[in-house]
Amino acid sequence: MTQPQIEIQLIAMVVAIACAIPGVFLVLRKMALISDAISHSILPGIVIGFFITQDLNSPLLIALAAVTGVITVVLVEWIQKTGLVKEDTAIGLVFPALFSIGVILIAKNANDVHLDVDAVLLGELAFAPFDRLLMSGMDMGPKSLWIMGVILLVSLLLLLLFYKELKVSTFDVGLSAAMGISPMVMHYGLMSVSSVTVVGAFDAVGAILVVALMITPAATAYLLTSNLKKMLLISVGIGIFSAIGGYWLAHLLDASISGSMTTVLAVVFLMVYLFAPGKGLIAVLYRQRQQRTEVSLITFLLHLNNHSEENERHINHLQEHINWQKVRSKTVLNLAERNNMITIDNDVVSLTKKGKDFTDLALEYIITNKDEKIEHMKEDFFLFRG
Amino acid sequence: MTNVSAIQIDDLTVAYDYKPVLWDIDLSVPEGVLMAIVGPNGAGKSTLIKAILGIIKPIAGTISIYGKSYTDQRKLVAYVPQKGSVDWDFPTTALDVVMMGTYGSLGWIKRPGKNEKKAALEALEKVGMLSFKKRQISQLSGGQQQRVFLARALVQNASIYLMDEPFQGVDATTEIAIINILKELRKAGKTVVVVHHDLQTVPEYFDWVTFLNVKKIATGPVKDIFNDDNLTKTYGINYKVAVNK
Numbered sequence: 243m244t245q246p247q248i249e250i251q252l253i254a255m256v257v258a259i260a261c262a263i264p265g266v267f268l269v270l271r272k273m274a275l276i277s278d279a280i281s282h283s284i285l286p287g288i289v290i291g292f293f294i295t296q297d298l299n300s301p302l303l304i305a306l307a308a309v310t311g312v313i314t315v316v317l318v319e320w321i322q323k324t325g326l327v328k329e330d331t332a333i334g335l336v337f338p339a340l341f342s343i344g345v346i347l348i349a350k351n352a353n354d355v356h357l358d359v360d361a362v363l364l365g366e367l368a369f370a371p372f373d374r375l376l377m378s379g380m381d382m383g384p385k386s387l388w389i390m391g392v393i394l395l396v397s398l399l400l401l402l403l404f405y406k407e408l409k410v411s412t413f414d415v416g417l418s419a420a421m422g423i424s425p426m427v428m429h430y431g432l433m434s435v436s437s438v439t440v441v442g443a444f445d446a447v448g449a450i451l452v453v454a455l456m457i458t459p460a461a462t463a464y465l466l467t468s469n470l471k472k473m474l475l476i477s478v479g480i481g482i483f484s485a486i487g488g489y490w491l492a493h494l495l496d497a498s499i500s501g502s503m504t505t506v507l508a509v510v511f512l513m514v515y516l517f518a519p520g521k522g523l524i525a526v527l528y529r530q531r532q533q534r535t536e537v538s539l540i541t542f543l544l545h546l547n548n549h550s551e552e553n554e555r556h557i558n559h560l561q562e563h564i565n566w567q568k569v570r571s572k573t574v575l576n577l578a579e580r581n582n583m584i585t586i587d588n589d590v591v592s593l594t595k596k597g598k599d600f601t602d603l604a605l606e607y608i609i610t611n612k613d614e615k616i617e618h619m620k621e622d623f624f625l626f627r628g
Numbered sequence: 629m630t631n632v633s634a635i636q637i638d639d640l641t642v643a644y645d646y647k648p649v650l651w652d653i654d655l656s657v658p659e660g661v662l663m664a665i666v667g668p669n670g671a672g673k674s675t676l677i678k679a680i681l682g683i684i685k686p687i688a689g690t691i692s693i694y695g696k697s698y699t700d701q702r703k704l705v706a707y708v709p710q711k712g713s714v715d716w717d718f719p720t721t722a723l724d725v726v727m728m729g730t731y732g733s734l735g736w737i738k739r740p741g742k743n744e745k746k747a748a749l750e751a752l753e754k755v756g757m758l759s760f761k762k763r764q765i766s767q768l769s770g771g772q773q774q775r776v777f778l779a780r781a782l783v784q785n786a787s788i789y790l791m792d793e794p795f796q797g798v799d800a801t802t803e804i805a806i807i808n809i810l811k812e813l814r815k816a817g818k819t820v821v822v823v824h825h826d827l828q829t830v831p832e833y834f835d836w837v838t839f840l841n842v843k844k845i846a847t848g849p850v851k852d853i854f855n856d857d858n859l860t861k862t863y864g865i866n867y868k869v870a871v872n873k
Binding site for chain 1: 682702705715732734
């Protein structure tokens with residue numbers, strides 16, 4: 243690998259990690275769309291900052307643009323508070339307005355500089371290594387790596403310090419406020435971090451794709467775990483994977499790096515969406531099928547419980563009587579036998595002690611809906627997991 | 629009955645967008661009572677609780693907790709919000725939710741440690757949920773979720789407990805379990821204020837009651853004021869409740 247290749251991957255990784263962290267909280271707060279709004283509406287801030295500093299990587303520009311991001315959030319909330327329009331409408335009203343101001347400012351004044359609408363929308367990682375940070379003539383590496391690195395370190399530090407506050411104010415606003423952990427402070431803190439991150443990542447991946455870097459890792463991790471710390475770690479892992487995978491995909495296809503990163507993210511999400519254990523589509527379908535079988539099982543056990551006469555418990559009779567097809571009867575019989583709930587003797591089915599107890603408990607649960615006594619059954623049967 | 633007011637509310641008016649939801653409320657909650665707040669939907673019951681907790685800023689009036697402002701007395705007050713006010717799909721466990729009860733006393737930045745975990749486990753045990761400590765909260769039944777919320781309030785080890793509809797959507801077993809814990813709290817000298825919907829159970833569960841419908845209709849011991857007259861005034865329709873004396 244050449245040095246620029248390594249540098250590009252490093253930048254991509256740092257950008258992806260920095261985006262994934264606030265992304266987790268945006269997803270959990272159901273504010274994914276706000277990141278879209280921020281990423282667009284910071285444009286006028288960037289343009290004005292650029293006019294003042296003539297440097298796309300100046301800290302002043304980042305600060306100005308981040309302020310525009312927070313203003314976006316304030317405007318959205320302000321419009322929403324009037325009660326005249328809903329939140330999604332308010333978002334749809336605010337960010338295109340601000341974005342369009344930025345577009346006009348670029349078209350009128352910045353035609354001759356490295357700031358065009360294409361770069362704004364899509365970013366260009368491939369050029370990032372060319373803009374170097376020079377300190378008294380020494381080459382310190384790409385500027386954007388330094389900028390994103392600092393942003394990442396700061397947001398990591400904030401996350402470590404305020405993890406507990408972020409968690410409680412995300413989960414339970416009321417309790418958080420009552421305890422004196424101001425949800426307002428946490429909200430605007432998160433919005434500021436998100437804005438700064440978006441501005442920093444903007445140069446590399448553009449206004450549209452930065453949303454994918456923030457939301458997709460978090461949405462994917464959400465399907466894989468039910469632990470907030472793990473969700474953060476998995477998001478970061480997915481971010482890193484998309485950065486490296488995206489780079490090499492772009493290399494292979496000779497295509498845009500940010501576009502390839504986003505494609506990798508989308509594929510990862512799709513895979514997890516389909517195959518995640520527990521929350522994935524296939525797991526859900528499997529669970530539903532199992533639940534159907536288990537309902538049949540209980541119906542079947544109940545029938546056995548109600549009938550002591552042998553002719554009612556004959557295998558052939560069961561098929562005719564309960565009106566199931568052969569395949570289904572077989573599945574149910576197998577399931578019951580595997581769990582030692584029935585014995586089959588001369589084609590006559592009998593409930594075992596275990597089967598009898600199980601039926602009684604299940605019946606009681608169905609009638610009373612009290613689930614204290616069936617806790618142990620939840621492990622083996624989907625049906626009782628609610 | 630003692631003379632100390634656990635909660636003293638004077639001339640409280642709360643408005644959303646200039647429309648009053650609570651109008652000129654004077655209310656004093658004596659220490660050590662188990663009080664129900666009853667009233668129709670939109671009567672401002674939850675708003676009253678939130679105003680006491682400083683979550684909603686009143687446009688007029690004062691609220692004091694043992695004679696001082698809520699901000700000074702935060703640690704004396706525990707809060708159980710409505711179960712529906714949070715997202716139960718949040719990636720966390722029952723134990724972790726109960727641990728959140730300790731965050732207030734910890735203050736900013738400081739992390740919960742061994743003592744906090746021990747307290748949380750004890751609280752879970754008290755509400756009969758210890759075996760569910762590692763369960764993801766979306767995998768709990770409605771009644772179990774409510775018990776976790778109650779455990780979270782217990783772990784705050786407060787003097788005053790404010791609860792917003794703790795009996796909503798719970799099964800009979802949980803309801804009995806919860807009311808037993810509330811009665812224990814009262815026995816231990818704590819003050820418990822509960823937004824309550826089921827008028828039938830008021831005389832059985834509570835010793836004090838406040839009738840609320842934007843304005844305060846009446847407040848006092850259940851045996852003195854829980855009658856058809858006050859119910860009719862509060863609910864606006866002729867109310868007949870069998871009150872067992």
